[in-house]
Amino acid sequence: MATGGHVTDGVERRGLMFVLSSPSGAGKTTLSRMLLDREPGLKMSVSATTRAKRPGEVDGRDYFFVDKPRFEAMVKDDELLEWATVFDNLYGTPRAPVEAALSAGKDVLFDIDWQGTQQLHQKASVDVVRVFILPPSAADLEKRLHSRAQDSDEVIRKRMSRASHEMSHWAEYDYIVINHDVDEAFAEVQSILKAERLKRERRTGLVGFVRGLQGQLQG
Ligand SMILES: Nc1ncnc2c1ncn2[C@@H]1O[C@H](COP(=O)(O)OP(=O)(O)OP(=O)(O)O)[C@@H](O)[C@H]1O
Numbered sequence: 010m011a012t013g014g015h016v017t018d019g020v021e022r023r024g025l026m027f028v029l030s031s032p033s034g035a036g037k038t039t040l041s042r043m044l045l046d047r048e049p050g051l052k053m054s055v056s057a058t059t060r061a062k063r064p065g066e067v068d069g070r071d072y073f074f075v076d077k078p079r080f081e082a083m084v085k086d087d088e089l090l091e092w093a094t095v096f097d098n099l100y101g102t103p104r105a106p107v108e109a110a111l112s113a114g115k116d117v118l119f120d121i122d123w124q125g126t127q128q129l130h131q132k133a134s135v136d137v138v139r140v141f142i143l144p145p146s147a148a149d150l151e152k153r154l155h156s157r158a159q160d161s162d163e164v165i166r167k168r169m170s171r172a173s174h175e176m177s178h179w180a181e182y183d184y185i186v187i188n189h190d191v192d193e194a195f196a197e198v199q200s201i202l203k204a205e206r207l208k209r210e211r212r213t214g215l216v217g218f219v220r221g222l223q224g225q226l227q228g
């Protein structure tokens with residue numbers, strides 16, 4: 010996948026795709042919002058889903074809420090970068106906004122499950138950074154799903170029963186963050202983003218920059 014240039018400290022770099030996954034309720038949405046508030050140059054990928062809207066969710070901000078025929082048309086027309094069935098609903102990443110953001114030199118943040126992460130990684134491995142968020146305990150996870158107060162007991166029961174399976178994919182990720190204290194977890198996620206932005210292989214302008222420095226030293 011083509012990624013656009015992005016200039017930091019006078020050195021151009023490739024945009025990256027920053028993925029957060031976790032069992033439902035471990036804190037991806039919370040950490041994503043904190044990152045978007047504090048990290049300029051980061052754009053959220055807004056997914057399409059057939060799931061019903063939760064109270065307070067806004068179409069186009071939290072998700073693009075679509076019906077099943079519309080979602081299937083998006084798949085057929087290759088409008089999705091990845092897609093998967095999660096908790097009996099369809100979820101997918103619209104391709105065009107991600108490509109536009111990367112071309113504009115932005116990094117893109119994804120809140121997607123392990124299936125979508127595998128698909129993104131197959132398509133653009135060098136540009137994908139995978140972070141898995143773990144809850145401190147099963148009891149905390151269940152408490153968080155209840156405290157969010159947006160899903161029925163039946164939905165929460167289903168999500169808890171899937172948590173162990175979701176977690177079995179933890180070793181496919183580059184980084185693991187345990188979300189015990191939200192500020193500490195945020196600091197860890199932010200450090201990962203900052204370090205990944207500085208990676209040599211992403212800094213496409215470094216060769217020219219170093220040659221310039223060498224020229225100054227020799228001249
Ligand atoms: N470190 C934390 N301590 C206590 N509560 C937390 C912590 N992190 C998040 N929460 C709370 O837990 C609930 C679930 O968090 P959030 O919605 O961010 O999870 P999620 O991983 O995005 O879930 P889903 O996959 O279902 O979208 C929210 O009410 C959030 O405020």
Ligand SMILES: Nc1nc2c(ncn2[C@@H]2O[C@H](COP(=O)(O)O)[C@@H](O)[C@H]2O)c(=O)[nH]1
Pocket residue numbers: 030031032033037056057060091092093095100101102120121122123124125126
């Ligand atoms: N593969 C994808 N998974 C996605 C996408 N958008 C969200 N998700 C994941 O679904 C579950 C449930 O989310 P919820 O909002 O209903 O609680 C969660 O694990 C998300 O990460 C997507 O586009 N592709």
